[in-house]
Amino acid sequence: MPTVDISGNTYEVYxxxxxxxxxxxxxxxxxxxxxxxxxxxxxxxxATRWLDRKxxxxxxxxxxxxxxxxxxxxxxxxxxxxxxxIANACCLLAGLLVxxxxxxxxxxxxxxxxxxxxxxxxxxxxxRPDDGEEFPAQAMEMVQHLLASQVAIAIPFVGxxxxxxxxxxxxxxxx
Numbered sequence: 001m002p003t004v005d006i007s008g009n010t011y012e013v014y015x016x017x018x019x020x021x022x023x024x025x026x027x028x029x030x031x032x033x034x035x036x037x038x039x040x041x042x043x044x045x046x047a048t049r050w051l052d053r054k055x056x057x058x059x060x061x062x063x064x065x066x067x068x069x070x071x072x073x074x075x076x077x078x079x080x081x082x083x084x085x086i087a088n089a090c091c092l093l094a095g096l097l098v099x100x101x102x103x104x105x106x107x108x109x110x111x112x113x114x115x116x117x118x119x120x121x122x123x124x125x126x127x128r129p130d131d132g133e134e135f136p137a138q139a140m141e142m143v144q145h146l147l148a149s150q151v152a153i154a155i156p157f158v159g160x161x162x163x164x165x166x167x168x169x170x171x172x173x174x175x
């Protein structure tokens with residue numbers, strides 16, 4: 001398993017600095033900023049952690065291993081190695097993190113809440129997540145065949161209701 005050292009601490013990662021240097025050298029979007037970056041090791045650790053937040057097929061090869069890969073029970077993948085797709089996605093995400101450091105932050109709704117009132121209690125409230133991005137499409141394309149599930153549900157809501165019908169007797173619990 002590749003490692004990087006940061007301030008005397010060793011971290012396991014899916015791709016080391018030399019691999020990321022080679023992978024990103026040919027990328028028009030990341031090559032110049034990556035080659036000049038002083039935080040490559042941190043970016044690779046963050047990219048590895050970002051990947052480890054996903055739900056993967058199979059199970060860890062050893063429950064005691066610190067990272068999610070390697071895994072057993074994944075068709076077409078060896079149980080003792082990290083798939084090339086995971087290593088390449090790690091490099092890509094590290095390049096993204098060097099160019100856009102807030103990319104892996106969780107989206108929040110704290111500062112983007114909006115309420116519009118039309119009068120007499122009628123209005124609409126909505127929000128748009130802020131800070132950070134979704135898992136990048138290019139990285140998703142690399143690893144999607146290894147993901148355990150890909151469910152996305154979107155339920156749009158427009159409008160407002162000024163009274164609740166759940167207080168009516170016909171909506172009783174256990175009845």
